[in-house]
Amino acid sequence: MxxxxxxxxxxxxxxxxxxxxxxxxxxxxxxxxxxxxxxxxxxxxxxxxxxxxxxxxxxxxxxxxxxxxxxxxxxxxxxxxxxxxxxxxxxxxxxxxxxxxxxxxxxxxxxxxxxxxxxxxxxxxxxSPGMMLRPENRKKRKLILEGELGQLGWAIAGTARGTVAFHFEEEFRTGENILTSVNPEWYFKKPGGGPMYDITSYMLHELTGILGPVQRVTALSGQAVPEVFYQGKRIAKEMDDSTILMLDFGSCLYAVVYTTIAGEITGWSPNIYGTHGALIGSKFGDTELKDPALTQPHVKGEHAHMREAHVFADIMQLVDWVRDGTPSIVTAEHARHVVDIIESGYRAAETGQTQQLCTTFEPLPLEQL
Missing domain, CATH: 3.40.50.720 (NAD(P)-binding Rossmann-like Domain)
Incomplete structure (x- = not known):
């Protein structure tokens, strides 16, 4: 049983x-x-x-x-x-x-x-986030490992969510009962607030999951908007809302990852450019890699149409691991590497010096794709 x-x-x-x-x-x-x-x-x-x-x-x-x-x-x-x-x-x-x-x-x-x-x-x-549970991301890594993009040159990913107005507009922030009036003030405070630890972590997990670990990082970072107001209450911001990272993967492969208060150039999924082709979001040339019929594990039926289905998928990875003893590909080592990128990025911005990362992880090999 x-x-x-x-x-x-x-x-x-x-x-x-x-x-x-x-x-x-x-x-x-x-x-x-x-x-x-x-x-x-x-x-x-x-x-x-x-x-x-x-x-x-x-x-x-x-x-x-x-x-x-x-x-x-x-x-x-x-x-x-x-x-x-x-x-x-x-x-x-x-x-x-x-x-x-x-x-x-x-x-x-x-x-x-x-x-x-x-x-x-x-x-x-x-x-979380287990971005390599997504079938389209495994397809991207497979294409790269098989040489379909040629020699990789650079990549870019980012989002314009620095002011976090979208958090204020969530259904759990705009109501009047105890479950729909959740104060998001923590998001603007140290430690752990700001878009880098929140939204940009998705891009960093995806980008490193596809390309592998980063070796060095340099960055510019600052606070463009010093305060926000939630339900009439002023919140003084402590975390930066605008950051641009430049990542060095080795072999002259570089990436720009940004979060800012204005504009949205590439969307959440990265654009990755090689000498023979490019991955633009979820497309490789004219081929759409995202297939609605292929979902993350356990994300079936009603779950597939609900928000935060990826969080549910990650939780269920742990359920299966605890029950069956099969380790998940959503590893703590990968998450630690992303923490290293963010922490080192802030340090690079503060000191003006490129930072050598102290962590790594094992990306998925071809036989697992």
Whole structure:
């Protein structure tokens, strides 16, 4: 008989509702032997409201109480990024397997500690975003490894989300009840706020997943808009909203990754240029690589039409790993490398000196594509 896996959701904010609760409460997930065992949130009444709405067995106001729940096998951290390291350590020490929403941590030394502790305690860790679970991204890497693009020259990816107006317009920010008026102030504060750790992490995971690890990074970074207002309340920004990274992959292959407050040139998926051809978003020449019939693992039926389906896919990678012992391709080492790029990028911008990265990871080999 399939072992039931109990999931504890830390945080009933936007990502907790969209990425975890909405997906994990569907019947097909229950039929797969996964149940929502617990939810916690420090805002009085929010965890209770979420539990009632999504059929969660238990609710708590403190994270520590959730970790003490014996029915929780896996914790998904849907909390502000700056809390991920501390909460990840707590979960590992409590014997819980951990899914980190992006990014895993904000510093490489924190990621190192998470990986070490997980290994010592026989704990499984999956860290979003699992961009190489997407079939079109595996096709891109396969084309490159087979030489279809010729010698690679450069790439570019980015987004114009520095002011984060889209966060303010989310359905979980604009309502009046406790589940639809979630304050996004953390996003603008140190550590872990800002578009680099949030949105740009998607591009960095995709770009490095396709091209492999980065060797060096240099950057320019600053704050163009010093304050924002949410529901009439002023929020003083601490994190930069405009950053341009230049990445060196070796062999004269370079990439520009940007986040800014204005314009959107290439979209989220990178453009990658070689001497024989180019990948423009999801296209290789006239060939569309994205096939609606091919989805991420577990993203079937209703899930395929819901927001944050990639978060659900990553959580289910951890479920399968815990249950069956099959490691996921969504690795903590890849997530650590992205943290290294971001941390080193900020350091390069501050010092004016190109930074040598101290981490690496193993990208997917041809036989896995």
């Amino acid at each position: 399939r072992k039931t896996i109990g999931i504890g959701v830390a945080g009933a904010g936007a990502i907790g509702i969209r990425g975890a609760l909405s997906h994990l409460s569907l019947q097909d997930v229950k039929d797969y032997g996964v149940r929502l065992a617990a939810i916690c949130d420090p805002v009085p009444g929010r965890a209770k409201a979420a539990a009632e709405k999504f059929g969660v067995t238990a609710y708590y106001e403190s994270y520590e109480e959730l970790l003490q729940d014996p029915n929780v096998d896996i914790v998904t951290l849907c909390t502000p990024i700056g809390l991920h390291y501390k909460q990840g350590v707590q979960a590992i020490e409590a014997g819980k397997h951990v899914h980190f929403n992006k990014t895993m941590t904000t510093r490489v030394e924190e990621a190192d500690d998470i990986i070490r502790r997980a290994a010592e305690n026989n704990i499984r860790v999956v860290a």
